[in-house]
Amino acid sequence: MIPARKKKIMLNPNSLFYPLRSIKHQTTVNLKIMPKKLFLAFALVMQATFLFSQSYTIVIKDGHVIDPKNNINDVMDVAIADGKIVAVSKNIDASKATQVVHAKGLYVTPGLVDIHTHNFAGTNADQYLMNGTAALPPDGFTFRNGVTTVADAGSSGWKTFPLFKQNIIDRSTTRVLVFLNIVGEGMRGGSWEQNTNDMDAKLTANVAKANKKDIIGIKLAHFEGHDWTAADRAAEAGRLANIPVMVDFGGAQPPLSIEELFFKHLRKGDIFTHCFAQLATRESIVDTITKKVKPFVIEAQKNGIVFDVGYGGISFRFSQTIPAIQSGFYPNSISTDLHTGSMNAAMKDLPNVMSKFLNMGMDLQSVIKATTWNPAQEIQRPELGNLSVGTEADIAVFDLREGDFGFFDYVGDKIKGNKKLECQLTIRAGKIVYDLNGIADPVVVK
Numbered sequence: 364m365i366p367a368r369k370k371k372i373m374l375n376p377n378s379l380f381y382p383l384r385s386i387k388h389q390t391t392v393n394l395k396i397m398p399k400k401l402f403l404a405f406a407l408v409m410q411a412t413f414l415f416s417q418s419y420t421i422v423i424k425d426g427h428v429i430d431p432k433n434n435i436n437d438v439m440d441v442a443i444a445d446g447k448i449v450a451v452s453k454n455i456d457a458s459k460a461t462q463v464v465h466a467k468g469l470y471v472t473p474g475l476v477d478i479h480t481h482n483f484a485g486t487n488a489d490q491y492l493m494n495g496t497a498a499l500p501p502d503g504f505t506f507r508n509g510v511t512t513v514a515d516a517g518s519s520g521w522k523t524f525p526l527f528k529q530n531i532i533d534r535s536t537t538r539v540l541v542f543l544n545i546v547g548e549g550m551r552g553g554s555w556e557q558n559t560n561d562m563d564a565k566l567t568a569n570v571a572k573a574n575k576k577d578i579i580g581i582k583l584a585h586f587e588g589h590d591w592t593a594a595d596r597a598a599e600a601g602r603l604a605n606i607p608v609m610v611d612f613g614g615a616q617p618p619l620s621i622e623e624l625f626f627k628h629l630r631k632g633d634i635f636t637h638c639f640a641q642l643a644t645r646e647s648i649v650d651t652i653t654k655k656v657k658p659f660v661i662e663a664q665k666n667g668i669v670f671d672v673g674y675g676g677i678s679f680r681f682s683q684t685i686p687a688i689q690s691g692f693y694p695n696s697i698s699t700d701l702h703t704g705s706m707n708a709a710m711k712d713l714p715n716v717m718s719k720f721l722n723m724g725m726d727l728q729s730v731i732k733a734t735t736w737n738p739a740q741e742i743q744r745p746e747l748g749n750l751s752v753g754t755e756a757d758i759a760v761f762d763l764r765e766g767d768f769g770f771f772d773y774v775g776d777k778i779k780g781n782k783k784l785e786c787q788l789t790i791r792a793g794k795i796v797y798d799l800n801g802i803a804d805p806v807v808v809k
Contacts, residue, residue: 479699493552512757557586580607581606
């Protein structure tokens with residue numbers, strides 16, 4: 364049973380007598396009238412005694428911890444101090460914590476890592492996801508969903524990255540990482556993204572190498588040419604900077620071969636996003652006639668090509684996903700392609716996408732792994748997506764609700780489900796940044 368919380372005592376120097384219970388010794392002290400300076404000094408000493416008696420800033424009690432990196436799948440407590448995880452074990456003493464999170468019946472996971480978002484929000488109505496109105500400022504759409512890290516997928520290029528960093532990255536509490544677009548302007552939209560003259564592999568790689576703290580990959584997207592110019596420029600930039608390439612592939616008619624893409628143009632560790640798309644301009648991974656995953660796709664995944672969901676507005680179909688999941692072909696990572704269009708359509712948010720995979724037959728541990736430890740490794744940030752002692756305390760707490768739920772894709776295909784993930788609380792860098800139902804005690808610590 365969790366001990367009762369000890370409340371911080373406010374001393375009034377104008378009182379004749381003030382009963383003060385010592386936190387440590389549980390004794391009562393009566394303070395008579397004394398000089399104001401002496402009284403305040405005594406108050407500061409007692410407050411310091413209280414603070415130094417606390418070993419942890421936060422203890423999460425009795426939650427079911429799922430930490431795929433460390434093979435934890437059990438009811439455990441998690442303790443945090445100085446922004447770091449300091450213990451994951453049974454029966455951590457909650458009386459030593461400034462805040463206690465009551466997580467009984469809930470799931471405790473590493474903070475989610477969404478590697479396909481668009482966060483270069485701006486006010487330019489004639490631009491798409493580069494400093495435009497379709498992109499979203501991260502903090503308003505991350506913590507309420509258990510997401511503590513996002514990787515913006517190509518909204519900025521080498522020319523526009525400095526503005527993105529100044530306006531969004533450096534001003535966000537969410538950890539914002541970047542796939543730098545091979546197009547110098549970034550995702551400005553339309554003909555800007557078809558300009559091969561603005562696809563400079565060396566300049567892109569140079570900016571990436573100069574900003575290793577923020578830039579974790581190269582992005583190719585929306586190219587409609589019926590050739591490999593854009594793919595090869597992106598691949599070259601990735602090789603020069605020694606970081607992965609994420610490919611949003613397909614715009615040509617007829618579509619270019621994804622088998623050729625996987626085996627002749629991409630490297631081990633490169634990322635094929637929108638992997639469950641079914642569009643006329645993209646070759647799909649599931650044969651639409653046989654309903655089976657194409658053999659070369661399975662081989663490509665075994666050889667290290669990363670298959671990422673990148674749900675988006677029109678880049679996910681149940682007709683592709685259900686046969687793949689039922690055959691045992693799981694995506695390496697589950698991501699949203701978050702922007703104003705996708706969040707207000709079938710996608711909604713990352714817990715909703717995760718819930719779809721749960722109801723299609725993917726087990727909870729695999730879903731958590733695909734949104735924590737797997738994407739952390741894909742972007743070469745192994746310090747993320749896990750609850751190892753000593754790591755920065757990015758943590759999410761979820762309720763797995765049971766009920767009658769409905770899920771649909773962008774063409775209107777629907778499935779029924781009986782479980783749905785709902786974020787209850789999020790911790791970023793050791794501080795509670797979202798608490799849906801006030802499960803922390805006290806709720807606010809200033």
